[in-house]
Amino acid sequence: MIKVKNLCKSFDGNQVLKDVSVSFEQGKTNLIIGRSGSGKTVLLKCILGLYEADSGEIWYNDTNFISISNKERKAMRKEIGMVFQGGALFDSISVEENVRFPLDMFTKMNSKEKQERVAFCLDHVNIAQKAFKLNPSEISGGMQKRVAIARAIALNPSYLFCDEPNSGLDPETSTVIDQLLQDLTREFKMTTIINTHDMNSVIEIGESVLFISKGEKEWEGTKKEILNSNNQKLNDFIFANKLYAKMKNE
Amino acid sequence: MGFLFHVGRFFAMLGKVFGKPEKHRMYLKQLFYEIENLGVNSVGIVVMISIFIGGIMTIQFAYALMNPLYPSYLVGLAARDTLLLEFSSTMIALIMAGKIGSNITSEIGSMRVTEQIDSLEIMGINSAGYLILPKIIAVVFIFPFLYIISVFFGILGGLVTGPITGTVTLPEFVDGLKTLFVPYYVTFSIIKSLVFGFLVAAVPAYFGYYVQGGALDVGKASTKAVVNTNILILFFDLILTRLLLT
Numbered sequence: 129m130i131k132v133k134n135l136c137k138s139f140d141g142n143q144v145l146k147d148v149s150v151s152f153e154q155g156k157t158n159l160i161i162g163r164s165g166s167g168k169t170v171l172l173k174c175i176l177g178l179y180e181a182d183s184g185e186i187w188y189n190d191t192n193f194i195s196i197s198n199k200e201r202k203a204m205r206k207e208i209g210m211v212f213q214g215g216a217l218f219d220s221i222s223v224e225e226n227v228r229f230p231l232d233m234f235t236k237m238n239s240k241e242k243q244e245r246v247a248f249c250l251d252h253v254n255i256a257q258k259a260f261k262l263n264p265s266e267i268s269g270g271m272q273k274r275v276a277i278a279r280a281i282a283l284n285p286s287y288l289f290c291d292e293p294n295s296g297l298d299p300e301t302s303t304v305i306d307q308l309l310q311d312l313t314r315e316f317k318m319t320t321i322i323n324t325h326d327m328n329s330v331i332e333i334g335e336s337v338l339f340i341s342k343g344e345k346e347w348e349g350t351k352k353e354i355l356n357s358n359n360q361k362l363n364d365f366i367f368a369n370k371l372y373a374k375m376k377n378e
Numbered sequence: 379m380g381f382l383f384h385v386g387r388f389f390a391m392l393g394k395v396f397g398k399p400e401k402h403r404m405y406l407k408q409l410f411y412e413i414e415n416l417g418v419n420s421v422g423i424v425v426m427i428s429i430f431i432g433g434i435m436t437i438q439f440a441y442a443l444m445n446p447l448y449p450s451y452l453v454g455l456a457a458r459d460t461l462l463l464e465f466s467s468t469m470i471a472l473i474m475a476g477k478i479g480s481n482i483t484s485e486i487g488s489m490r491v492t493e494q495i496d497s498l499e500i501m502g503i504n505s506a507g508y509l510i511l512p513k514i515i516a517v518v519f520i521f522p523f524l525y526i527i528s529v530f531f532g533i534l535g536g537l538v539t540g541p542i543t544g545t546v547t548l549p550e551f552v553d554g555l556k557t558l559f560v561p562y563y564v565t566f567s568i569i570k571s572l573v574f575g576f577l578v579a580a581v582p583a584y585f586g587y588y589v590q591g592g593a594l595d596v597g598k599a600s601t602k603a604v605v606n607t608n609i610l611i612l613f614f615d616l617i618l619t620r621l622l623l624t
C-alpha cells in the first residue's frame with residue numbers, strides 16, 4: 129500500500145500540487161485521472177522520488193519514502209517498476225537485453241536463470257520469441273509498451289507505476305494493455321498506480337480512481353461510482369466525451 | 379551567475395559520476411563498449427587527418443624555410459616538433475571534441491528527453507555513473523594512443539609528401555626528425571592528452587545529462603557542448619604550456 133499525506137510541490141513559485149492526500153491499495157489498479165497539466169505526472173514523480181516534494185509524507189507500507197536516506201531509497205527502488213509514457217526502452221540494446229538489464233544489475237542469477245526469467249516476463253506480456261532479438265525501434269508502439277511492462281516486472285516488484293500507458297495506442301491495443309496491467313496486478317499482488325486521461329481505462333480497470341484538478345484532489349471513488357458522481361469538475365471532465373454522457377443518461 | 383551555476387552543477391555531476399558502481403561487471407562491459415565506440419572508431423579519422431596535415435605542414439615549412447641560410451634539416455625538425463607539441467595533442471583534441479563530444483551529448487541528451495535516464499534512476503541505478511564514467515575512462519584511456527598514432531602518421535605524411543613534391547629530400551627530412559629531439563615533449567603532450575580526454579568526455583556529458591525539452595534542444599546542447607569543450611581545451615592548453623613547458 130502507498131499512502132500520500134498532505135503532499136505539496138511547486139516549481140518557481142507555481143504550486144502544482146496542493147495538499148494532496150490519498151491511499152493506493154495493494155492488489156488493485158489505482159488510477160489517477162485529470163486534464164493535461166493538472167499535476168498527475170508531478171504527483172507520480174513525487175511518489176517515485178524523481179521530484180522532491182516541498183512538504184508532506186509518502187509512505188510505502190511502513191516506510192516514509194521522504195525521510196529515508198538515499199541509500200535506503202536506492203534499495204527500495206528495486207521494489208518499484210515503472211512504465212513510462214514513451215516506454216523508455218534502451219534503444220541501443222535488444223528487447224531481450226532490455227528485460228534482462230535489471231536482472232544483470234541487481235541479481236546474482238546465472239545466465240540460464242536470467243534467460244528463463246526474461247522468457248517468463250516476455251511471455252506474460254505476449255511477446256513472441258521471434259521479437260526477442262529485435263531492437264525497440266523495430267517493434268510497434270504497443271509492443272514497446274508491453275516490453276516496458278515486462279522490464280518493469282522483471283524484478284518482481286511490489287509497486288508498479290505507469291504513466292499514460294495507453295497514449296499513442298489504438299483502442300484495441302489500449303484495452304489489451306489495460307487488461308494486462310490489471311491481470312499482472314492481481315497475479316503478483318502489486319500496488320499499481322496508473323496515470324491516465326483515457327476514460328476507457330477508467331471504465332475498464334478503475335478499481336480505485338483519484339481525480340485531480342489544478343493540483344488538488346477533487347474526487348476519489350471507483351469506476352462504478354464515477355458515472356453517478358455529483359462533482360461538477362469531474363462531470364465536466366468525464367462527459368466531455370458524449371459517449372459517457374449517453375451512458376450516464378441510460 | 380549562470381557561469382557559476384554551471385560550474386557548481388558540473389562538479390556536483392562529477393560527484394555522482396565517481397560514486398560507487400552498483401555492479402562493477404556491468405560498468406566494465408560498458409567501458410569496453412565505449413573504448414570501441416568512442417576510441418577505436420576514431421582511429422580512422424585521426425590517421426587520415428594526420429597524414430594530410432603532416433604532408434601539408436612539410437610543404438609549407440619547406441617554402442617558408444627556402445632561405446639558403448637555414449639548414450635543410452629544419453623542415454623535418456619543425457614538422458616533428460609541431461606534431462609532437464601542438465597538432466597531435468591539441469588539434470586532434472579539438473577535432474575529437476566535434477566527433478566524440480557531439481556523439482556523447484546527443485546520446486545522453488536523447489536518453490534524457492526519452493526518459494531513459496529517469497528509467498535508470500527508478501531502477502535504483504546511479505545514471506550519471508553508469509552512463510558517464512565509462513565514457514570518461516574510455517576517452518582518457520584512448521587519447522594518448524590517438525596522440526601517438528597521430529604523431530606517427532603525421533610524420534609519415536611528411537616523409538611521403540616532401541620527397542614526392544620535391545620540396546625536401548628524404549635524407550634531409552629524416553635528418554631533421556633526429557635533430558635536437560627532446561623526449562620531454564612527448565611526456566608533456568601525453569599529459570595534455572589525458573587532460574583533453576577528460577574534457578572531451580566530461581563537458582559534453584554534462585550538456586547532455588542536463589538537457590531539457592526535445593530533439594531540437596538536444597541539437598542545441600550538442601553545439602554548446604562542442605563550443606565550450608573547444609574553449610576549455612584551448613584554455614587548459616595555455617595553462618599546461620605555461621606550467622609544464624616554460
